[in-house]
Amino acid sequence: EPEVTQTPSHQVTQMGQEVILRCVPISNHLYFxxxxxxxxxxxxxxxxxxxxxxxxxxxxxxxxxxxxxPDGSNFTLKIRSxxxxxxxxxxxASSLLLQETQYFGPGTRLLVL
Amino acid sequence: AQSVAQPExxxxxxxxxxxxxxxxxxxxxxxxxxxxxQYPNRGLQFLLxxxxxxxxxxxxxxFEAEFNKSQTSFHLKKxxxxxxxxxxxxxxxxxxxSNYQLIWGAGTKLIIKP
Numbered sequence: 474e475p476e477v478t479q480t481p482s483h484q485v486t487q488m489g490q491e492v493i494l495r496c497v498p499i500s501n502h503l504y505f506x507x508x509x510x511x512x513x514x515x516x517x518x519x520x521x522x523x524x525x526x527x528x529x530x531x532x533x534x535x536x537x538x539x540x541x542x543p544d545g546s547n548f549t550l551k552i553r554s555x556x557x558x559x560x561x562x563x564x565x566a567s568s569l570l571l572q573e574t575q576y577f578g579p580g581t582r583l584l585v586l
Numbered sequence: 587a588q589s590v591a592q593p594e595x596x597x598x599x600x601x602x603x604x605x606x607x608x609x610x611x612x613x614x615x616x617x618x619x620x621x622x623x624q625y626p627n628r629g630l631q632f633l634l635x636x637x638x639x640x641x642x643x644x645x646x647x648x649f650e651a652e653f654n655k656s657q658t659s660f661h662l663k664k665x666x667x668x669x670x671x672x673x674x675x676x677x678x679x680x681x682x683x684s685n686y687q688l689i690w691g692a693g694t695k696l697i698i699k700p
Binding site for chain 1: 632686687
């Protein structure tokens, strides 16, 4: 069964450093998403992406964040200058169509020191 | 504003007994409703969804959920709990008429005791 994959599973970085989180969505899906879950808190929407552009973004997704689909398979989330409060589990998801189920990857646990 | 409430932080059920995990929602338009499960150190796995049609939705692992429009609820149920059902359960909603994002509940920890 097709699944969403994410790399790395864990990432430790110093405050102020850039990180890139990678995702490979399900191959025929058209919509891609990033969510995050700070430890002990709710899952929060960051951004959705369709047809090579951002469809929607939350207040969390400020200028420090960017997304890209550099090729036909990868979908990346970049944080330009990480802050301590960026420490969280980051989930990538994809869906075939807008109204269809979003399927999630296993997550990348980011720790900013 | 759109929101999802899961009023119980934790639900404890004996194995073999029926279980219910509660969820209520608030959206301005028509809701898409979802349940996901998260096992320790794992991602979010889709269980079931309601978009339209029959109010009783059946999903993976024997779970089902009932959409109640008047009570704006979407409670997750299973007739007979298994120890392996122990996990963190999240209810989520999308407003069909407005946007793409899923709005999430805080999660309910389900503990099934042998």
